Amino acid sequence: MIFAICSYGIWGFLPLYFLLLAPTGAFEIVAWRVLFSLAFCAVLILSTRAWRPLLAALRSPRIVWTMGLAGVLIFINWQTFILAALSGHVVETALGYFINPIITVLLGVLVLHERLRAAQWAAVVISFIAVIVLTVGYGTVPWISLILAFSFGFYGLIKRRVGGHIDALSGLTLETMWLTPVAIIQLVVVSLISGLTFGTVSPVHSIALIGSGVLTAVPLLFFAAASRRLPLTTLGLVQYLAPVLQLIVGVVVLHEPMPPERWLGFGLVWLALLVLTVDTVASGRAQRRLVTDPI
Template sequence: MTTLSATGSSERERALGTGYGFSAYLLWGVLPLYFVFLAPTGPWEVVAWRVLLSLVFCAILLTVARGWGRMIAVLRNPRLALWTAIAGVLIYVNWQTFLIATLTGHVVESSLGYFINPITTVVLAVLVLHERLRPAQWAAVGIAAAAVVVIVVGYGSVPWIALILSTSFGLYGLVKNRIGGAVDAVSGLALETMWLAPVAVVQLVVFAATAGLTYGTVSTLHTVMLSLAGVATAVPLLLFAAGARRISLTAVGLLQFIAPILQFLVGVVVLHEPMPLERWIGFGIVWVALVVLSVDMIRHARRPRPALEPEPVA
């Protein structure tokens, strides 16, 4: 009975984790539509409000969950505090680039950035962590590099938005990996947005003095939607954190393709962004690389792991 109970509990946890993860990537996938709705608010103003309102939302969550002690403990650790500041800079670059892409008609290119993000993560593992890649992983990296070349040559421009999004989010993931479980999701986002708050305030002041702020000037619905930017930012992150704790890394890796697929469909089907033949070819090559990487990931996860030898007792 105990074994059956434990097995059932484990299955429920995996199902719950899959649901959380799916919901997170689903929300990230349709997020471009949310930000497009915020027009005429520009990307710089949206990001500034996104930072400040995310900080407010996290403060509410920390108060409700009595988590201020955990956050203060992180601040008292100089190494962890520095890592959260670096994570804040990286996520700022990612958010700003994503908003510029979304609000200037480049949702398809931003989806390319998140399609190649798994490849970028593999490259960073080699360059920074000095990990050794399996042959299939090297093949996926080579195929993805060829795709970028095809897009550059055929489309006539470097996909800077995709490359910046992929690199910034890949580095952000690397930093979060370094932090590990020492910082919970809410405290992490609270600290990252706290470091960015002065930058956001300066952006709003400059924008108010030049172009003028749109907050509260368009319509009641627009004001409400812009006010929810913090919630829209934090909720998928918290769902992801809750899901990642319950499912395998392989499952997380496969679920992450939901977001760029949905972003691609939003850009092509809903927003009618152009997709010339050379771009289709480039995307097709990227998808081949992702299939190679995914198959290798699944095969490696299914291999039986050798039993760990007992450590010698000192």
């Protein structure tokens, strides 16, 4: 539980961390985040002598290419998240991660051909209505929230498909290896357009940029440790901590507007999550009874 709370707690406060990196822009932050994440993973692998799982993964073309696709999705997620955080749309990022569990359920139907229970369908429908309400309230589709929800949903789906074949550290290492050329090109473009800020602001600022790589890898490793020890139902409940913290940051700290229609949209999403959570807990208990009390 401590691992889970730490991982989702870090993710919840990440918008504030990225805001403290000013005047660095979103594209430079993401590029350094990729490169310093890879460096941190390399240090961990060398210090713990965990290169055997990575070498085993590199010998499997299927895993390598799959991690490349996962890297693309997490890159889209990171870039969208940081652009939103730096442009005053933290509340929309929170909405995206509130919607994410519903998207995960929907992907189970569309991609894995899973059958949903009535309560799960109800949660999906309520979430769809919430998006309509928010679209009407914003005057436009909440693209930031939907991009975050779908990119992380597909990312989770891919990680689930290969989860038994690669550990969290090796997986993140492969993902950032794939993204390294993109990050380098991004830094070159930024340097030509506006100039790089790394090493030009202050030593503390440079250390903070390096720390973005650490803050990428550490919560993922905490999450991996928690997922091996906690029931999926418990882990699913803790995941709401991150968007709750992001919502608090957006509304209380950054004073982003929350008109009535936005509260209504969030309320519908929370209702859908409540329905989904109650159904998941009830289903889990029923399955445990079948296991402990076989007929």
